[in-house]
Amino acid sequence: QVQLVESGGGLVQPGGSLRLSCVVSGSIFSVYTMYWYRQAPGKQRDLVASITGGGSTDYADSVKGRFTISRDNAKRTVYLQMNSLKPEDTSVYYCFGVRSWGQGTQVTVSS
Numbered sequence: 593q594v595q596l597v598e599s600g601g602g603l604v605q606p607g608g609s610l611r612l613s614c615v616v617s618g619s620i621f622s623v624y625t626m627y628w629y630r631q632a633p634g635k636q637r638d639l640v641a642s643i644t645g646g647g648s649t650d651y652a653d654s655v656k657g658r659f660t661i662s663r664d665n666a667k668r669t670v671y672l673q674m675n676s677l678k679p680e681d682t683s684v685y686y687c688f689g690v691r692s693w694g695q696g697t698q699v700t701v702s703s
Contacts, residue, residue, distance in 0.1 A: 594616070594618040594691070595616070595617045596614055598614045598695065598696060598697040599615075601697030601699045602700070607676060609677065610677065610699060611673045612672040614626070614670045614687030621668040625643065627640075627689060628642075628670075628685060628687060629687075630686070632683045641661035641672060643670065649661050659673065659675070660672070677701045681701050684696040685699055
């Protein structure tokens with residue numbers, strides 16, 4: 593059974609940084625494209641970033657230049673480094689891959 597477990601969310605002031613992690617167990621990891629999504633209250637779940645097994649990345653326009661997705665295949669982990677955070681980045685962030693979702697981690701950007 594595939595499990596994705598996110599961590600690293602929290603409360604941060606505008607302009608601050610956080611790094612999210614998603615550990616994958618129960619499946620081959622290195623060949624799969626991995627994704628980070630986010631969902632604010634009352635809104636749809638939106639794609640934030642993706643990374644292929646070979647390391648190619650893509651980002652939503654709203655986070656380009658501020659967020660960086662990366663992966664460590666040996667640790668079966670995908671990361672989302674978030675810098676210059678804005679209040680509008682406040683959401684639950686979800687990891688998706690290997691046809692499975694994580695449980696989500698809350699990110700709140702507020703002064």
